[in-house]
Amino acid sequence: MPDRSRLSNIPWGMIGVVMLIALIGLSAVYSATCTASGASSLFYKQIAWIVIGLIVMFIAVIPDYHTISRYAYALYAVSILMLVLVMFVGKSGMGAQRWLPLGPFAFQPSELSKLALMLALAKYYADSSKKDICLTDLTAPFIIAIVPFVLVLRQPDLGTAMMLGLTAAMLTLIAGLRLKAVLILLVIGAVISATVLFIPPVKKKIWSSLKPYQQNRIRAFIDPSSDPLGSGYHTNQSKIAVGSGRICGKGFRQGTQSQMEFLPERHTDFIFAVIAEERGLLGAGLLIMLYLFLMLFGIDTAKNAKDRLGALMASGIVSMLAIYIFINIGMAMGIAPVVGVPLPLASYGGTSVITTFLALGLLFNIQIRRFMLFY
C-alpha cells in the first residue's frame, strides 16, 4: 500500500508561493496605512490574521477532506444563519450591513458564505454522481446558491453577491453542465438583460431599487471619466496609480498616489494599485504570475484528485480564487466594475485572509491524499 509520509507530500513550494503573495500584500498594507509616526495598527493586525490563517490552513490539512465534506451542509447552514443574524445585529459600514461584532473584532459572514456555498455545491454534485447535468437537475443547486446570494445582495453587497453567483456558475460548468443547457441559460440571460436595459418601465424599476452608491458605480463603470470627482474617481485614480508605477515602480512608500488619501480603500480593495505603483510592472507582474502558479496548481490538484469530490472541491476553490483575483485586479486597472471585493491573501481584512487560507488548506488536503485509497 503506497502510504507515503503525508508531511513530505505537503507541497512546500506552493506554500512558499502563498507566503510570498501574503508578504507582498503585507508590505503594501504597511505602505498604504503607515503614518508619519510609523506603522499603523492595521499592519500588526494583518500580521496576526496571516499567522492565524496559516494555523487554520495546517489544521485544514489534517482531517481527510471527505470527513470535512460530511459537514459541508452544516457549515452552509451556519453561514446562512450568520447572514440572517447580520441583518439584525450587524454593524454597518459604508452604507451596508456586513459585519457581525465579535468582541473587539468584526466578522464578515459573506466572506465565509462563499466557501460554505462552494463546499455545499461540490458535495451536492459529487453525491449526485450524474455526469451530465441538464437544466432540470439544476433546481437543488439553484436553491443552494440563491439563498446566500439574496441574503448578501440585501446587505446590500452587490459585489460579493456577484462573486457567489459566478463561483456557483463556474463550479456547475465544471461539474458537467450540458452544452445545450449552457446555451439555453445564455439565451435566458440575454433576454433578461435586454428586458432590463431596453424596456424603460422595467429599467426604471430595477434602477430605482438600487442604492445610490450602486447606481453610481454602474454609471462610473460605463464612463469613468464622466465625473472625476464622484463615482469614476476610484477608477481614474487607481489607473493613474497603476500606470504611473511604470516598469520599476516608484519604490516602497514612494507612491504619490498610494501615500495620498486618494482612495479610501487603498489597503483593502485597491491594494493592487498600491503594489503596482510602488513595485511597478516587475512587482505587479510577479504577483500575477504567483497567482497563476497557485491557480494552475489547484487545477493540477483537481486533475490528480482520486475522486469526484476531490476534483470538484479543488475546482471550486480555484474558481473562487480566480474570480476574486480577476475581478479585483481588473477593477484596479479599470477593466472590471468597482464592486468592492478583496484581493485574496493581499488585501487587508481578517475574514478574507483566514477564509482564503482555509480554502488553500483544503486544496493541499486534496493534493496530499491524491494517491490514497479509501479506508
Added chain:
Amino acid sequence: MRQEAPLDIQRRLPFFAAFIILMTIVLFVRLWFLQVVKGEYYYDLAENNRIRTIKIQPPRGVIYDRKGRPIVENVVVFDISIVPEDAHNLDDTIKRLASLIKIEPARVKEAVQNAAPTRLKYEPVKVKEEAPWEEVAVVEAHQDELPGVIVEPVHKRHYAYGGFGSHQLGYIGKVSQAQRKQEQADINLLIGQGGIEKVHDRLLRGAAGRRMVQVNAAGMKVKDLGIEDPRPGRDLYLTIDLDVQRAAEEALGNRRGAVVAMDPGTGEILALVSHPNFDPNLFPRGISARDWERLTNDPSHPLYNRAIQSVYPPGSTFKIIVSLAGLDTGIIKPDDKVTCNGFIRYGKHTFRCWKKGGHGTVSFHRALVESCDVYFYTMGERIGYDRVALYAKKLGLGALTGIRLPDEKPGFVPTPAWKEQKLKEPWYPGDTYINSIGQGFLLMSPIQAARMIAAVANGGIFYRPELILKSRDRESGSVTIYQPERSELRAVIDKSALDEVRRALIGVVNEPGGTGQASRIAAFLVAGKTGTAQVIAQKEPGKRLTEHLEDHAWFVAYAPADSPKIAVSVLVENGGHGGAAAAPVARKVIEEYLKDAGQKQAI
C-alpha cells in the same frame, strides 16, 4: 489504483486552465498597456497633476447686538505655511524663505517636527501667522523658488470692542485633545472656549467644505476640480443693547463688580458686565504663555464672570424678600410699628442698626425706605426664618437662573438643618436676625438679584435670562427667533403685598431719607433697593478697613415704576455703601436705556 476516477471532470479541466491562462494574459496586457505604453502619461499625471483635497473652513457666525450692530466679526489674515511633502529639500526651502521674510529657520524646523506625530500627509504646517502684507507679497512673487510654501487666507475672529462684554461673548481657541475626539474636529479648528462662543459653538461654527485641486510637483495649484462650499456659521443677534452695555461698562469703570440689566417682561439680558474683564482678541490665534499667566494669576480674576459665577451676601436687598414674606402671609401689617433705638439686644448679644442713633418709631413703609435693620430683625423673628427661607427660594435664590452661559453658581439659602449638620451648631435666634437683613450665610449672584427685582416688577413671573434674540442663516436669510422662556418658578404673591413693597421701593429712590436717592431720574420714577453686604461680620467702630474687607455695594432697581421696561442689579465689590457706590451705576444704565422713551414722555 483509483476508485471512481473523475474522468469527465478531468476532461474539462484543460478548458478551465486555458480560461485562467487567458484571463491572466488579459491582465498582463492591460498592465503592460497602463505601465509601459501609457506609463509616461500616467506618471506625469501622478507627478504633476496631483489631486488634493483641501478643507475650507467656513467663516464663523457674526455676533450682533439687538439693534444689528456687529460686536464680533471676522477679518481675513494671511498665514504663511509649508507643506513638507512638497518641499523638495525642506532645509533649502526654509533657508530661502528666511532670506525673504522674518522667520527663524530653527523654529520652523522644530514646528515641522512637532507636528509630525499628528499631522496628516500633505497637511500644511504654519510658519508665520498673520504675516504682514509685504511678506505675503514677497512670498507670492517668489513661489517658483519656494516649493511647498503656501499662503493661506484665514478668518480671524475680531472682537470689535475688546474687553467689552467679554464674559458673555467668550472667546475661541484651538481644540483640545479631548474636544478633538468628541467633535471629530481637525487639529487647526478653532472652537468656542467660553461664553456664547462656547455655548452656541455648533451654530456659529458652520460646516467645513472642501475643494479638490490639482497641484503640480511644487504643490502649487494648477486647476480647481470641484468645490463643495462650506456652510458658514449662523449669525447671532444678541439681546444685548450696545449702548446700555457701554453705559454699564463705563459706569462701573475700573471697580471690580458686575451689572446685569434685563427686560422684566421677557428675561432678555440688555447688558451684562463683569469687571475686570479681558480682551478676547488675545485668544483666537493661541494665547501667549505670558498673557495666559497674567490673566490666571491676576488676584482680581478677570476671567471670572462675576455676574453669574460670584455669589455675595445680598445685604439689605434681601429686605425686599422679608417684606414680601411678611406682607403676603399677613404676619406684617403695613401699620405695625417698631421702635428703633439703633440696636436690639438678644441675651448677651447686641444687634446694631446701620444708623447709630436709630430710626425712632417706624412702620413698614419708612422701615424699607430707610432700610431700618432693627425693624427687619424684629419682623424676621416674627415671621420665622423657615418662612423667610421659603420666600427666598420662591424669588429664585439658591437656584440656577438657567442662563445659557458656562458655570453659573446657584448661591445659597441656609436652613437650620443645614447649619446643624454642617457646623454642628443649632440655629440661634441671632441667625434669624442677621439673615433677615441679608447677612449670615445667604449668598446671591448679580443675575439672581436682577431676576428677583424683575419678578417684583412684573408681578412674580420668572424668565430664563436669555442672551440670544435670534439667529440668522447668512445665505438663505432664514431667521430663528428665540422666544422668551418662562421658568417653572413663579412667585404667587398677593397683589396688595406686592404693591405695598413697590411703593416702598419707589420711596427708597424718591423720598427724603431714602437710601437710594442717587439713582433718581427726573423723567422717570425709578424703584429700587440698596444693599451693603458686610465682608466681615461686624466691624469695630471707628476702624478703617483694608480695601478687600470693605463692604460690597448692592443696588437693585427697575423703571419706569408704573410700567417696568428694565430691571437692573449692580454689585460693586468692596465698594462701600450701596446707595453711594452702586445706585449711580444703575441710574446711568436706566437712563441710557430709557433715553428714547424719555423724550417721548417728556412732552
